[in-house]
Amino acid sequence: MLFKVEMDVNVPLDYDKERFEALKATEKAYSQDLQRSGKWRHIWRTVGQYSNISIFDVESNAELHDILTGLPLYPFMDIRVTALCRHPSSVRDDDS
Amino acid sequence: MLFKVEMDVNVPLDYDKERFEALKATEKAYSQDLQRSGKWRHIWRTVGQYSNISIFDVESNAELHDILTGLPLYPFMDIRVTALCRHPSSVRDDDS
């Protein structure tokens, strides 16, 4: 089941740089594990923003909630979730 | 070069149904040609809306403009375009 998730990351100007870099490294590993498992289907950067747009493929709403609130950068994020489904014009078998 | 495009379709209540069905058929063919060519990478339906979210992979801004304004349903649409690029955490070779 597919969801579009948009995440904006807001880092306070005076946040400790080293601490944030450590969080970012954990975030990257966390994201890549989920990408390799197929749960986190796509992730793109929005040009000019510290934001991404992602496509998730999960078993349930609850699973998506657990994934998102488990993000190491979650406390820095604004998140928007949109439920998706197969488009009748789609030609790709895996876009549903 | 990737772009997220969100399209909302607004059909007046009293629009001629047959005429609109004909336009929809043309729209589907137009979309599927572009999907097969690789220009229109993904298309998903937003749940509960007459809207889609799509990912385009084009050579230039101008090419995207021509594709979008050429949509048979373009006069019925509200469109939002967002420029994307590769996310540093992405593990997919083709998400850039």
Place this chain on the structure above:
Amino acid sequence: MLFKVEMDVNVPLDYDKERFEALKATEKAYSQDLQRSGKWRHIWRTVGQYSNISIFDVESNAELHDILTGLPLYPFMDIRVTALCRHPSSVRDDDS
């Protein structure tokens, strides 16, 4: 899987009253069938509005999309969909 759905109904001032009453009767039957089946868990009226807030319990995003776009009054509606999940403080077994 639970979703909150908010529906606003907009009827043009000059829409044929009889035709609209017929649609409303079909809508009521459609809604009550889904309520009895357990798919449409709750429906409440928003005070002072021609709007409802509903809770749906469906198998998938696709099922919700089919239910909503099948509403007899769908062409008159603005719809907002929000994915829900169990709240860790909930004491009700069936609110998940």
Place this chain on the structure above:
Amino acid sequence: MLFKVEMDVNVPLDYDKERFEALKATEKAYSQDLQRSGKWRHIWRTVGQYSNISIFDVESNAELHDILTGLPLYPFMDIRVTALCRHPSSVRDDDS
């Protein structure tokens, strides 16, 4: 008398974690007491957010105000209140 209440919880990045966990425990007990009494009919988590959507069944506006401002996490919350009433299509006896 029914109300939809939406609550967003905003925790400052540097808020003391232990102190907040203590508040959350109190909040949970407070909420569950009200759920068991029937005042707080439903509570769901909004996917991806530190937010809930709840249905309250109270005697009066004043009672709802007292319940909400008594929430241990109230100082951290943005709250939106919407008055509800029975929907004419509802088949559930207790959704009014």
Place this chain on the structure above:
Amino acid sequence: MLFKVEMDVNVPLDYDKERFEALKATEKAYSQDLQRSGKWRHIWRTVGQYSNISIFDVESNAELHDILTGLPLYPFMDIRVTALCRHPSSVRDDDS
């Protein structure tokens, strides 16, 4: 139980003037009956707008919904409802 209700009236430019004047007369009688009964406590005009702000004193949400949707001008209105309660600093016995 008190509610603030804000009503904006939108009349299409080409709406039949006589028909609208007739509706306005009915609206006025309807409103004044409710004012005399004490249900519709206050009504003020917003300067420069075809809008009012009103205070209602009703037994329940359902009663307010019935009053508002029974307004002869209801199909022309945008309505915003806000639940009120007694303010701890109020000195007026009847503002609760």
Place this chain on the structure above:
Amino acid sequence: MLFKVEMDVNVPLDYDKERFEALKATEKAYSQDLQRSGKWRHIWRTVGQYSNISIFDVESNAELHDILTGLPLYPFMDIRVTALCRHPSSVRDDDS
């Protein structure tokens, strides 16, 4: 001359509690004096919010400005002012 004034009070999480309670006591006295003088006609609490909606009856815009900026809690407030006048359907002699 009547005005609707809506006031939202925003207290920083770490503001000194005693100092704020002292300000609130001064605010209450200030408000009640103005209520007794007839300048501050009504004050209601918005359910679930640290906000009020009030009706002022003043000689001039300048008098209203002086009253509002003199509020002990003014530095904590967001304020919205709307000019009102008598509604042609009003039956109350004193709602103008």
Place this chain on the structure above:
Amino acid sequence: MLFKVEMDVNVPLDYDKERFEALKATEKAYSQDLQRSGKWRHIWRTVGQYSNISIFDVESNAELHDILTGLPLYPFMDIRVTALCRHPSSVRDDDS
């Protein structure tokens, strides 16, 4: 007593041109009478818009309401009213 009033004029594309020109002529005379009487202190055009920003000097809210709703183009207008008062830094005797 001073008010800033902003007026946007919206003319439907298919509105009868001659009829509108006649209304505009009446509007101009109406406005100029009020300007000469000192009630309508200033009127400026917003660049690129069919809108004006005006300053009114009236005895009361009610007088302003009567002036605005009496505008020949009132049914075509969106209007925003803001109450003003003398600024403590003003050096002009007549800006209050």
Place this chain on the structure above:
Amino acid sequence: MLFKVEMDVNVPLDYDKERFEALKATEKAYSQDLQRSGKWRHIWRTVGQYSNISIFDVESNAELHDILTGLPLYPFMDIRVTALCRHPSSVRDDDS
């Protein structure tokens, strides 16, 4: 050349009072010099707000920018600029 400028002043709750009073005194002198020179044509207070609405008469956009960014309270301000021109109905020679 005329511009409407709206300025909102936001003072942090814990900002040093004496320092701010000193800035305000400088601001007042700065504003009054420009008013006397005819550049700052009008300044009014918005009722209930720490905001003003002003009319500037300048030689060029650049001159307006220099005046505004030179305001002693500029770092505390939100500013909105709107280009104005003579209204065809204006009867005042100096409102252009």
Place this chain on the structure above:
Amino acid sequence: MLFKVEMDVNVPLDYDKERFEALKATEKAYSQDLQRSGKWRHIWRTVGQYSNISIFDVESNAELHDILTGLPLYPFMDIRVTALCRHPSSVRDDDS
């Protein structure tokens, strides 16, 4: 003196196509004359929209207003005007 102007063109679905094409041809000639004269410095298309972003270089606000309201497609347009001036980091002699 420079201004950014953003124009959105809204064409009703049922507007006569030939009549609109004729207006577009006049609009193009009007725009190109102004471009050649140096008044309309730049015009770009916004991707996916029937909108442009333009830079104008005019003598005064009044001249800009006359140019914009003289656009053959003006009755179909939403227009946003922003006053610009030279940026202190600019290296182009003609961007001021």
Place this chain on the structure above:
Amino acid sequence: MLFKVEMDVNVPLDYDKERFEALKATEKAYSQDLQRSGKWRHIWRTVGQYSNISIFDVESNAELHDILTGLPLYPFMDIRVTALCRHPSSVRDDDS
């Protein structure tokens, strides 16, 4: 390939002035290098704001992202990116 980029700079009131001046100097050099290279085609100041509107001419979305996130003042900025293309009415060879 052209993009409009709007940048707002937000400096906290208590940010170290010297440190910020140093950043501004670096920003200016960074911007002027890109202007001379032709990547940063235009930069204008928005009147009354610490904001600019710029036109970039880049090879790809990715290049634009790298330029923007490399801005020395990037952590202080809100940025809005809009993809542009040649307007069919443009007479300038280099506005595409």
